[in-house]
Amino acid sequence: MDASQVYRDLRVLSARPSEADEAKAPHRLFGYLDGAESCSAARWAEDAKTALAECAAEGRLPIFVGGTGLYMRTLLEGIAPVPEIDAQIRAHVRALAVREAYAALSQEDPAAAARLSPNDTTRVARALEVVRSTGRTLADWQQDKEGGIGDQIQLIPLILLPPRDWLYARCDTRFVQMMDAGLDEVAALLARGLDADLPVMRAIGVPELADHLAGHLSRDAALAAAQMATRNYAKRQFTWFRNQPPPQWPRITNQLDVAIIDELAILLRDQALT
Secondary structure (H helix, E strand, O other), X not given: OOOOOOEHXXXXXXXXOOHHHHOOOOOOOOOOEXXXXXXXXXXXXXXXXXXXXXXXXXXXXXXXXXXXXXXXXXXXXXXXXXXXXOHHHHHHHHHOOHHHHHHHHHHHXXXXXXXXXXXXXXXXXXXXXXXXXXXXXXXXXXXXXXXXXXXXXXXXOOEEOOOHHHHHHHHHHHHXXXXXXXXXXXXXXXXXXXXXXXXXXXXXXXXXXXXXXXXXXXXXXXXXXXXXXXXHHHHHHHHHHHHOOOOOOOXXXXXXXXXXXXXXXXXXXXXXXX
8 A cells, every 4th residue: 555666666765575575475556557657546446456356366365554544545435526627727726836725725625724734735736626626625525435445344454653763763774775776766767758747756765866866966965855755754654544544443552673573463363363
């Protein structure tokens, strides 16, 4: 369930499982899309349903893992049936500076503006284009979600929330380890001349390393910027998974070293048996 690991172009920078790890058990929805495509939560949820059906037909137990909460929520709860946005409205909204878009949203959908950060370019634009194109707020549309499978499956959830200092240190160390191979990955992407607005080009690490390759940032500055972007994302991700899923879902807060792996396996087994 990872919005970057779906792209075959980003094995390194998305920290996708290695080929050796993938050889240990069947992996699905990892690296299955070309970077020229734009994967949405709705697209991924449909692909995940197909993968689930295949697992069931093969008698396998599917394990979903990853950190894109929107993907998980869309699969379980469904998605709002928002009509296609008028192309002219979308173009006009997306051309606005985020400050202008947020000011307009504050007038046209104040509840959405109150929920969103004034600097959240993507979500502010989405909320504004929906209310302008459909005459209904995004929150109103979301009352009628459809397509979720949460009530059709037996779900055994487990949320990992390790100590933040430990997590951030591992994020920093990991990016140091992936720096050289990551530069090769970004160079290959740049050579393709892909649209800069594609998700693969905005994935954490890609803009920072692209700036280094273009001569705008030193290697050390690019590394520091990518590490900061990773930590900031980990912080948002941590907060989302701590607060958004149902409170009855188990949350593991220990440091995730080798000693706890057996405990996690036992917990999952016991939940499955009950």
